[in-house]
Each structure stands twice: as structure tokens, then as C-alpha cells.
Amino acid sequence: MRIGALTSLLLFAAIGAGGPGGPVGTCDFAQRAAFQLEQANAELAAGHAAESLAAAELGLEYAPDSRKLLEAAGRAAVAAGRRDDALFWSLELRERRADLDPLLATSKESRELYDRFESAAAAAAGLERRFAAEHLPANAADVARAARATRFSTEPPPARDAAKEGFANAREKQSRHFTVRSDVDGTTADEIADAMEAMHRVYRAIFRPRGEAKRVAIKAYRSREEFDAHEPGVQPEVHGFYSPQTSSIALYDPRHEGAGRAGRPFTAFWATLMHEAAHPCLHELGGKEPLPAWLNEGSACFFEGWRYARGGRVESGDVPRSRLRELIEILDTGRSDLGRPDLKSVLQWHEGGSLPASHYPVGWALVEFSFHFEDEAGDRPYFDAYRDLLDSWRNADDRRDGFARLVDCYVDQRKRAGVATFADFEQLWSRWMRGLAARTFGGTEQADAWLALARRQTEQRRFNAAAESLRSALDHRPGDSELLIELSGCALERNDKDGAILAARHALASAAGAVRESALALLTRADRRLAEEIVAVDDRLREATLATARGYAQAGLPRCALRRIDEATPLLLDDAELEPLRVELRKSGVEPGRWRRLAPDADAIEPAATRYVVEALIEPGAPGHEVAGDAAGGSTDRSAAAGDAYGAIVFGESERDGARLFGVSERRRLALLSARSTWEGTEEFTTAAAEGPVRLAVEVDLAHDGRAGRVICRLDGKEVRSDPLDVADFLPRAGVVAIGASIRITDARWRQ
Numbered sequence: 001m002r003i004g005a006l007t008s009l010l011l012f013a014a015i016g017a018g019g020p021g022g023p024v025g026t027c028d029f030a031q032r033a034a035f036q037l038e039q040a041n042a043e044l045a046a047g048h049a050a051e052s053l054a055a056a057e058l059g060l061e062y063a064p065d066s067r068k069l070l071e072a073a074g075r076a077a078v079a080a081g082r083r084d085d086a087l088f089w090s091l092e093l094r095e096r097r098a099d100l101d102p103l104l105a106t107s108k109e110s111r112e113l114y115d116r117f118e119s120a121a122a123a124a125a126g127l128e129r130r131f132a133a134e135h136l137p138a139n140a141a142d143v144a145r146a147a148r149a150t151r152f153s154t155e156p157p158p159a160r161d162a163a164k165e166g167f168a169n170a171r172e173k174q175s176r177h178f179t180v181r182s183d184v185d186g187t188t189a190d191e192i193a194d195a196m197e198a199m200h201r202v203y204r205a206i207f208r209p210r211g212e213a214k215r216v217a218i219k220a221y222r223s224r225e226e227f228d229a230h231e232p233g234v235q236p237e238v239h240g241f242y243s244p245q246t247s248s249i250a251l252y253d254p255r256h257e258g259a260g261r262a263g264r265p266f267t268a269f270w271a272t273l274m275h276e277a278a279h280p281c282l283h284e285l286g287g288k289e290p291l292p293a294w295l296n297e298g299s300a301c302f303f304e305g306w307r308y309a310r311g312g313r314v315e316s317g318d319v320p321r322s323r324l325r326e327l328i329e330i331l332d333t334g335r336s337d338l339g340r341p342d343l344k345s346v347l348q349w350h351e352g353g354s355l356p357a358s359h360y361p362v363g364w365a366l367v368e369f370s371f372h373f374e375d376e377a378g379d380r381p382y383f384d385a386y387r388d389l390l391d392s393w394r395n396a397d398d399r400r401d402g403f404a405r406l407v408d409c410y411v412d413q414r415k416r417a418g419v420a421t422f423a424d425f426e427q428l429w430s431r432w433m434r435g436l437a438a439r440t441f442g443g444t445e446q447a448d449a450w451l452a453l454a455r456r457q458t459e460q461r462r463f464n465a466a467a468e469s470l471r472s473a474l475d476h477r478p479g480d481s482e483l484l485i486e487l488s489g490c491a492l493e494r495n496d497k498d499g500a501i502l503a504a505r506h507a508l509a510s511a512a513g514a515v516r517e518s519a520l521a522l523l524t525r526a527d528r529r530l531a532e533e534i535v536a537v538d539d540r541l542r543e544a545t546l547a548t549a550r551g552y553a554q555a556g557l558p559r560c561a562l563r564r565i566d567e568a569t570p571l572l573l574d575d576a577e578l579e580p581l582r583v584e585l586r587k588s589g590v591e592p593g594r595w596r597r598l599a600p601d602a603d604a605i606e607p608a609a610t611r612y613v614v615e616a617l618i619e620p621g622a623p624g625h626e627v628a629g630d631a632a633g634g635s636t637d638r639s640a641a642a643g644d645a646y647g648a649i650v651f652g653e654s655e656r657d658g659a660r661l662f663g664v665s666e667r668r669r670l671a672l673l674s675a676r677s678t679w680e681g682t683e684e685f686t687t688a689a690a691e692g693p694v695r696l697a698v699e700v701d702l703a704h705d706g707r708a709g710r711v712i713c714r715l716d717g718k719e720v721r722s723d724p725l726d727v728a729d730f731l732p733r734a735g736v737v738a739i740g741a742s743i744r745i746t747d748a749r750w751r752q
Contacts, residue, residue: 029599033063040072049080061597061749067093084557084590091563092594094151102555103548113544113551117564120544123537124571125152134530136498137311139505146570149609167219167226177213182220184253192218194312195270196277199303202314203277207299207390209284216280217248218273223256237357240272242279249276265653265731271320274303291393292402293355294346298363302371311498317468318475319368319440321729326361328437331430343426348403368436369429372468378460381416385409439472447476447483454486463493478702481507481515488522500526505534508573538573545572549581558590566593598748604650604659604735607700609752614734615697615714616748618647620666620688645740646682648673649748651698651711654729659737662698662713664688666742670696670713670720673739688715693744700725700732 036059043052053076059069070093077086083100090097098104103114125147131140147153170183175193177200182189196218204213221227228234231250234241240251251272254264278300285291304320330341346362349355355363370386388409411425419425439446450473457466470487477483484507491499500522507519523531545568552561562585569575586592598605598616648663648671661673671684688694697714702725709725734750 029062029597033059033066033069035059036062037066037069037072040069040076044072044076044079049076052076053080053082053085061595064594064596084559087557088559088563091560102557103551110551113548117544117548117568120537120541121150121152121568121571124541124568125150127534127537130530130533134527136501138309138313138498138502139311141311142502142505143571149570150567152567152571167221167230170219178216178218180218180220182218183222183226184220185222188220191308191312192220192273195308195314196273198312198314199274199277199306202306202316203281203303207281207285209281210394211284213284214247214280216277217246218277219248219250220269220273221250221252223258224252225256225258227252239268240276242276242283244280244283247280249273249279251276264658267731270308271304274306275300278303285390285393291390292347292349294349294359294363294366295389295402297355297360298365298367301360301364302367304364305368313498315471316464317471319436319472320364321440323361323364324433324437324440327365327433330358330361331434343429344403344422347406365433366429369432372436373432374465375416378456378462381414382410385414388413442476444476447473447480450476451483451486454490458486458490461493463490466490467494467499479506479509481509481519485515485518485522488519488526492522492525497526501530501534505573508535508538509575534573541568542572542574542577544568545578546581549578553581553585558585558588561585562590562592593751595749595751598735598750604653604733605750607732607734607750607752609732610702611700612732612734612750612752613697613699614649614651614750615695616647616649616736617693617695617746618664619693619744619746620645620647620664620668621742645742646671646673646737647743647745648737648739649696649698650733650735650737651700652725653731653733654726659733660711660730661737662696663737663739664694664696666740668694670715672713672721672723686720690716693746695747702730702732 036055040052040056040059043049043055053073056069056073056076060066060073063069070089073089074086074093074097077083077089078100087097087100090100096104101114103110125143128140128143128147131137131143144153167181167183170181171186171189173180173182173189173193175197178193178196180189180192180196182192200213219230221230227250231241239254240249242249251269253266254268254272255266257264279296282291282296282299290296301320301323304323305316305318307315307318309315341356341359341362343362343366346359347366349359367386370382372380373382374380386409389406392405392409407422411419411422419428439449442449450469454466454469454473457463457469467487467490470483470490473483474480474487484503488500488503488507491497491503504519504522504526507522508516520531520535523534545564549561549564552558552564562582565575565578565582565585569578572578598614645666646661646663648661650659650661652660654660658674663671663673665671665684668688669684670686670688671682673682695716697717699712699714701710701712709730711723711725712719713721736745736748738745
């Protein structure tokens with residue numbers, strides 16, 4: 001069954017937690033944690049150790065870093081004789097408890113085993129410093145991110161949440177060509193400055209503007225509300241803009257849209273910035289006659305497909321999926337009188353003001369085609385046509401109509417067989433764009449199409465083009481060792497040592513046999529001495545982890561054994577040898593991690609894991625919580641027809657669909673939902689027959705070994721649906737939403 005789009009109804013309200021008393025505000029989390037601590041201490045004083053432990057563990061869901069609660073959990077576990085839990089909470093407290101830990105207390109050999117693991121993990125995390133010293137920023141950032149997922153990080157995490165209070169106190173960063181001001185958080189200003197300097201070189205190389213570049217100011221606001229306060233009069237659908245009068249760019253963190261609008265992933269911030277930052281160079285190209293609006297905006301849209309990568313790098317070759325999807329809809333409709341412009345109507349647009357939104361995908365598509373269409377010999381003839389078209393606006397004496405100029409550059413001068421007229425060219429363009437859509441939106445098998453293209457490009461020694469194609473293939477099969485090995489080889493041919501080592505390291509994560517030997521050979525080609533150190537550190541940590549985890553398991557401490565595996569996994573290139581032991585331990589019923597509550601007035605969190613679970617207790621048809629205005633920044637639409645009210649779990653977000661949710665309706669129908677108004681609707685697939693509250697849970701597996709990712713939906717512990725996951729268009733999220741007013745949500749939590 002399909003029902004209408006839900007954007008007007010969707011209200012993010014992470015309604016937490018714990019008990020039938022109604023919604024819990026963020027400030028109440030601290031109160032509930034304090035209450036649970038009081039309960040834990042009281043139960044322990046009364047001799048009720050098990051009840052004390054339960055109270056302390058519940059409190060830790062509200063305040064995961066509370067030292068007092070960690071200590072209370074440890075004391076209660078000792079008193080209850082639950083040594084595994086006692087040591088687990090001791091380790092969470094970052095303490096060595098020799099009286100609890102048999103690997104410290106029983107023998108000298110056991111202590112040496114424990115110390116060997118600690119030393120190996122610290123060495124693996126310490127590779128960050130080595131990579132930085134070797135001027136390999138992408139690898140340094142990669143290890144730093146993995147180290148922050150463990151307790152072995154040698155550096156504190158970036159102050160991602162340490163935003164300044166108000167834009168007046170925003171952090172400022174000066175680079176050669178940009179002045180960046182941002183109050184998004186403590187690191188975004190630095191990242192913007194690094195990325196934009198790299199992009200500045202790209203823009204100048206492609207557009208070849210004359211004269212010195214003007215300094216550009218970039219203002220990055222923490223929310224749409226702050227953006228509107230400082231940049232009044234901007235329409236809601238505009239996410240950022242460039243002003244040539246002030247030589248400035250303004251944009252905002254898209255996760256905080258406000259006014260009841262669903263937020264967008266932070267990747268949208270970079271897409272907007274890459275787009276707007278192209279305009280200063282494009283503005284310089286127009287002489288007395290400005291560039292046509294489609295050429296100006298279409299060229300800027302092209303850079304929405306560039307990626308901000310690790311270590312301040314930027315990478316080309318990605319496709320702006322929303323632009324491509326809109327274009328295919330336009331091509332399928334084929335009627336400009338229905339607001340779906342064809343290619344010619346866009347190219348002939350001469351009216352003043354900004355380009356209509358419906359024209360953007362077409363303008364982008366012609367530029368995308370110009371950059372990436374290849375003939376039988378592997379040449380890209382329409383890139384030269386694009387350059388010629390840009391150059392025609394440098395000549396102040398050239399007054400020809402813009403459409404006539406394009407026909408001259410793309411059809412008459414190219415003299416390509418079978419393309420004698422503009423109609424012929426339009427057919428060629430349309431076929432190629434549909435082929436791009438098939439490769440982009442198809443299944444994992446499309447990785448082979450991209451790989452075949454990359455190999456042809458490699459044979460022709462066009463290594464930049466091959467790298468773009470291989471990154472597109474990896475969107476379909478993330479972590480595929482064969483693709484990563486070819487990408488590493490391309491990077492070596494381009495003298496990109498940093499990229500070659502990064503791809504080869506990731507290839508080792510899932511490689512075996514001859515494939516593994518190829519990855520090791522590439523590492524050695526890049527830097528023999530460094531390759532030997534990388535492999536030695538990885539082998540040392542893997543062996544120490546297996547030995548230590550087995551030691552805990554044999555001592556009857558499976559939870560601590562699993563904890564050691566989970567600590568080491570982010571730092572290892574290959575955890576295949578650890579997986580069987582992880583599976584065995586989980587089959588024994590051991591708790592794999594810690595539950596954490598979802599705060600009601602916070603954004604959906606971003607689990608830093610390849611596997612995570614989100615769940616909540618949802619009661620359809622119950623008197624709903626009043627969450628309008630203050631807690632959620634908007635109001636619930638109470639005009640929805642009966643049965644359109646949903647309580648749902650947020651389990652991810654995508655560019656194509658927006659927030660991804662698993663929910664239950666007021667009519668007790670289970671459904672997969674999306675927040676995008678352009679999505680086809682909500683898919684209801686079965687009925688939750690039982691009366692009363694139901695427990696919904698979603699387990700997400702972002703597979704990283706070449707397998708497809710997967711989403712598993714459960715109702716009251718029973719699997720009701722399993723779907724493959726497009727990891728190329730998916731971001732981890734955990735939260736809950738209320739759609740309509742007659743839904744009660746409690747006990748919302750997640751763990752990784």
C-alpha cells in the first residue's frame with residue numbers, strides 16, 4: 001500500500017525515555033541519571049546488589065560518562081558476584097582492577113599478555129603521528145578517526161561540539177584566498193579553509209580566469225535560523241549564495257533547518273559550498289556580456305559532485321544524485337509546457353533574474369556530459385567545446401546569441417559523425433545521461449561497469465579519469481579489495497603517495513591470497529620502509545587481540561573478551577580472524593555493548609560504527625505527547641487523516657530519500673518511511689497484531705568487506721523485514737520521530 005509523502009507531517013522529536021510518565025526533556029536526562037545513582041546506592045546499602053547494578057546501568061544510559069555511575073555499577077557487580085560485569089565497568093572507567101582481572105592477578109604471564117595488548121593498540125593508534133610526519137594527511141586522518149573510536153587515541157577528539165555562542169563570536173580562519181568565519185563547531189572553519197584552497201586551484205585550472213583572484217569571505221552559520229537572522233530575505237529553498245558585490249559566500253549547517261523542516265546530512269553543506277565557491281571564478285569570465293544563467297549555474301552544480309575527503313583532500317568524480325534523478329524525471333516527461341524544460345528551452349533562457357529551479361538539472365547535465373563523455377578513442381571532445389563556449393564570453397566583440405554559440409561550439413566545430421544537427425546532439429546527450437543514471441542508481445553489479453571503464457582509461461594512461469571511475473565503483477561495492485587495489489595503482493601513477501597508501505591499506509582489510517599480496521606489493525612500491533611498519537603494527541595488534549580475548553573467554557569473562565575485540569577492530573586493517581570469535585561470544589548471549597538513550601530535543605545522533613541498533617517502545621493510538629514548538633522547533637500537523645499518524649525509528653539518512661524510518665501507524669501497520677517529498681510515499685508491509693505498545697528495532701550493517709549492507713527490522717524481537725542497503729547513499733543516524741499526535745514513544749535507545 002502507498003500513501004502520500006510525509007514531509008509536511010514529519011516532526012523530529014526524539015522522545016525519550018524510560019517509563020510511562022511522558023516525554024523527557026534533555027535537562028531531565030541529568031535528573032534521571034542522578035535519581036538512578038541514588039537508587040543504586042540505596043539498593044546496595046540495603047544488600048540488594050543485583051537491583052543496584054540494574055539501577056546503575058539504567059542511569060548510565062542517561063549519562064554514559066558519569067564516573068559516579070560507573071563506580072556504582074562496578075561496586076554493585078562485585079557485590080553481586082558478577083565478575084564479568086564488574087571488570088567491564090572497571091575498564092569503562094579506564095582503571096586496571098587487579099582484584100577483578102585474572103589477566104592481571106593470576107600470573108606474570110597473564111599480566112604480560114594484558115600489557116602486550118595495551119602496547120599493540122597504542123602503537124596502532126600512534127601511526128597517526130607517523131603518517132603526519134611523513135606528510136600523508138589522508139592516512140593520518142584515517143587512523144585518527146579509528147583511534148577516536150577506541151580508548152587508545154593519542155589525541156583528544158576534535159571540538160566538533162564546541163561551537164561558539166553566536167555568530168558574533170564565530171571562529172575566523174585566514175587562508176591565502178579565503179577568510180572563513182564559522183560557529184558550526186570548533187573545526188569546521190579550518191576544514192573549510194583547507195578544502196577551499198584545494199578547490200581554488202581546481203577552479204582556476206578549469207576556468208582559466210584572467211587577473212588576480214579576489215579574496216572571498218565565507219560565512220558558515222550553525223543553523224538556518226541564524227542564517228536568516230544575518231542574511232534576511234533569502235527564500236527557504238535557497239541553502240546558500242554568493243554575492244559578487246561583497247565577494248562573499250553565506251551558507252549554514254543543513255542538519256539544523258528549523259521551522260519543522262527535516263534536516264539534511266552534513267554532506268549537503270559541502271555540496272553547497274563547492275557550488276557557491278565556483279561562482280567567483282565564473283563571475284570573472286564574463287566581460288561586458290555576462291555568462292548565460294544556465295552555464296553559470298550548471299557549471300557551479302558540476303562541483304556539487306566533488307567530495308571533501310580525509311586530510312583536507314578533495315576528490316572529483318561523484319555524481320550529484322538529486323540533480324541526476326531530477327534530470328531523468330525531466331527526460332521521461334519530455335514536456336516543457338508542464339514545467340519540465342527540455343535542453344533547448346534551457347539553453348535559450350534569456351530572461352532576467354535567477355535561473356528557474358527546474359532548469360538547474362538540465363544545465364548541470366550538459367556540463368557533466370561535457371566533462372565526462374568519451375568517444376571510442378577515450379577522448380573527451382566536448383570538454384574542448386565547453387572551454388570554447390566559455391572563451392566566447394571573454395571576447396567583448398562577440399554578440400552572437402548564446403544558443404547559436406553553443407551550436408557552433410558543440411555541433412558545427414566538432415564535426416562528429418552522426419551529430420550533424422542540434423537534434424542529433426540532444427539525442428547523444430540524452431542517451432549518455434541515461435547510461436550514467438543506470439550506472440549510478442543500479443545495483444552492486446554496476447561496479448563492474450565502472451571497473452571496465454576504469455580499465456580502459458588506465459590502458460590509455462588517463463589515470464585521473466580512471467580514479468574517478470573507480471571511486472564510483474566503490475560507491476556500489478565499498479571496501480572491495482580488487483577495486484581498492486586498482487585505485488591504489490592509479491594513485492601511484494599520478495604520484496599520489498598518500499592516496500596510494502590509503503587505498504592499499506583499505507584493500508588489506510578484506511583481501512586474501514593473491515589479492516592480499518597485490519595490496520602488499522602496492523604498499524611496498526609506495527614506501528617499503530613504511531609498508532613494513534604498517535603490516536608489522538597490524539599483525540602485532542591482531543595477534544595480541546586474539547590472545548587476550550581468548551584469555552578472557554577462557555577465564556569466564558566473555559563480555560570483557562568481546563570488549564577487547566571491539567576496541568581493536570577500528571584500528572585493524574583486517575579483522576577477519578577476529579570475526580569467528582566475535583560470533584561465538586555473541587551466541588553465548590553476552591551483551592555486546594552499552595545502550596544509550598536518545599535525548600528528546602537533540603538531533604538524531606551519528607553512530608560511529610559499521611553495525612548499530614536503534615529501538616523504541618511505541619504505542620499507536622495512545623494519547624500523544626505535546627512536542628510542538630519549544631522542544632522540536634515546529635508543530636505537529638494534526639490535520640492528518642486517521643491512520644496517517646506514525647511513531648517511527650530513524651535509522652539513517654540519504655540524499656535521495658532524506659531521513660529513513662521504520663514505524664508503526666495508528667492503525668498498527670508497520671511501514672518504511674522517508675522524509676523526502678519527492679519520494680513515492682510510505683511502504684506499509686504488515687500489521688502489528690498485538691494490542692498495547694510494540695517494541696520496534698532496526699539493526700544496520702554497513703558492510704565493509706565487499707558485501708551489500710543490510711537493514712533488519714524487528715517487531716518485539718522477531719525479524720519482520722530485511723533489505724539490502726545502498727551504502728553509497730546512506731548515512732548512519734539514530735533517533736525517533738512522531739508523525740501526528742496520537743502516538744506515545746518511550747524507552748528510545750541505541751547502541752553500537
